Amino acid sequence: MRNWNQFGVIETIYEEEREFSSTSSSPPSLHSIVNAWSLDSGCETDVSILVQGTSFRLHKDRLISRSSYLKRHLTAVSNVTLSPPLNITAETFAALAEFCYCRRVQLTAGNVVAVRTAAELLGMTGEENLRDVAEAYFERLVVGVDAPLVLRSCVALLPDSETTASLASRCIEAMVWEVNDVDDGFLDVVLEIRPRDFVTVAYSLNRRLPNHDVLYKMVDLYLKENKYEKVTEEQRSEICNSIDCTKVSPHTLVDCVQNPRMPLRFIVRAILVEHLNTRRSVAAAATTCGPQVERTSLREFLQRDTAHRQRAQLKEAMDSTYSRIQSLEKELRGMKKILMDHHADESHILNSERSLSASFHYVPTAAAAAPLESSQIQRGGRGSVSSSGFLLDNNNNIQLGRYDLSLRSCHDERRDTQKMSRGFGHRFITGLKNAFRISNN
Known part of the structure; x- marks a missing residue:
């Protein structure tokens, strides 16, 4: 008998044997299967597959006959590494390699999801393929008491377990x-x-x-x-x-509308669907509650009672929806008022800054000769007059708001005042002279 090393069986295969073959009564391990194939075919292992640090020495023709993925990657090379995003463990790959040699695999509730997912990822979907074998076993498990255990295995392999087969x-x-x-x-x-x-x-x-x-x-x-x-x-x-709000019962739809954990857009969609359902139910109830005959049978009485209950439920649903709509409208009005106040404050500040910056403009004029007459002070635009500024024109007129004060009038009033003062003094001196009988000379 040939030595095992002649067939390229390395130490990792023995490690796999100790890992996957726990008792003497267990099915043949991958190590035993590979060596048996080598003895029967007279061919040594010619490819190496590295999975999570474990190397598998296997036969290329057995792998490419079962896996389209390995067939593509083993065309020109003899070494392949299965690494992320492929979510395949060394234990799972050992089960897949075993199927490639003898078309059987040991499936359990704990590994069926991993085997089913890996079979899809590696393209083991041909005739008598591993995908169909794992799928049939999975369907038998999920209808029994093992479904929670299978679900936990699915969660551990997400998102691959869902994207490959919706497990x-x-x-x-x-x-x-x-x-x-x-x-x-x-x-x-x-x-x-x-x-x-x-x-x-x-x-x-x-x-x-x-x-x-x-x-x-x-x-x-x-x-x-x-x-x-x-x-x-x-x-x-x-x-x-x-x-899908159209696939939710009316009672659950009302709960959707009132649920604070739901986003606002979803609540609005639920409200619209609820209104549509309410209109249909009201129309159906109105049809049911048509003209009644004088004699009422038990069946008609039950139908009428059912219609009354439906109307009460619809009224309750409509009141709840209306209350929810009012609450949403109140929130929207509050948000709108905050935005308007914010914009109003910004506009007021901006106008104030503009008013301060444009309160006075010094505009020189060439027509006046005196220093006071050589400038024109005005507010706002050129030539404008307002109550907060003053204007000195070419005629020496000062305009302040609506009131126009003339420098000429001011000079006339000053001369009149001086004349009045001199007249009073002259009369006073004359009176004194007359009192003391002093001659005018």
């Missing part, structure tokens, strides 16, 4: 159909999803669920209870937009 959303869908509500069995698992991955899962559920009541509850609880990573406003909007 996480299918787990949630199966569990929802099982309990017809948001169950605590998977709620804790859902809360561990990162916001950017939750967006992907939510949009997958949007396409899969005919009724979005469960999706709304899941989104609401995620936004309320998420403590692992902060949800940004953009992510919040994307998550909420995954909910």
Whole structure:
């Protein structure tokens, strides 16, 4: 018998054997399968695949016959490294390599998601392919009690597990159909999803669920209870937009409108859908409550009672919607008033600065000869007159607001005052002279 080293089996294969073969009763390990193939074919291993620091010495023809990805990358080289963005572990690749040799793989609830995802990423989709084998096993698990465990495996491999085969959303869908509500069995698992991955899962559920009541509850609880990573406003909007308001029941729609965790744009969309549904329901109720015959049977009485209850529910929904609209309008009016006040303050400050800067303009004139007459002081534009400035024109007239004061009038009044003073003094002296009988000479 040939030595194992003659077939290129290196130490890493033995490490894989100790890792994946725990008991003597276990199925043959990858190490045993590779060596058995080497003995039967007489061919040594000719390629090396490096996965997370573990090297696998394998046969090229076995790999390229099952994987389109490896076929493309092993065309001209004999060494390939499987690294991110490929989310494949050494253990998962060992299961894939085993399938390439003997078309069987050991699947469990813990590894089926990883094998299914890796099979899609490596293009193992040909005849009798690993993707179909893992898919069939996955479908059997998600309808049973192993669904929460499978969902946890999906969360660990996001976003690949969702983008390749919608595995996480299918787990949630199966569990929802099982309990017809948001169950605590998977709620804790859902809360561990990162916001950017939750967006992907939510949009997958949007396409899969005919009724979005469960999706709304899941989104609401995620936004309320998420403590692992902060949800940004953009992510919040994307998550909420995954909910189709036309696929939500009237009761849940009312809750959407009143939910403060929902973005404003989503609330407005929910209000519009609610109004449309209300109009349709009112029209249907009016048709149901048509003219009644005098004799009322039990069936007619129940129908009438149902119609009354529907009208009461519709009235309650309309009142709630109207209250919510008033609240939104009040907030918008407040925001508008703040903006208007802000713009008014800016305009007032700007006008004040303009008034101060343009209060006085010194405009020299060439027509006047005296220093006072050689300048014209005015406010605002050239030649304008206002109450806050004064103007000295070529005739020596000072204009202050509406009042015009003439320098000439001022000089005349001064001469009149001096004349009056001299006349009074002359009369006073004359009187004294007369009193003492002093001659005029």
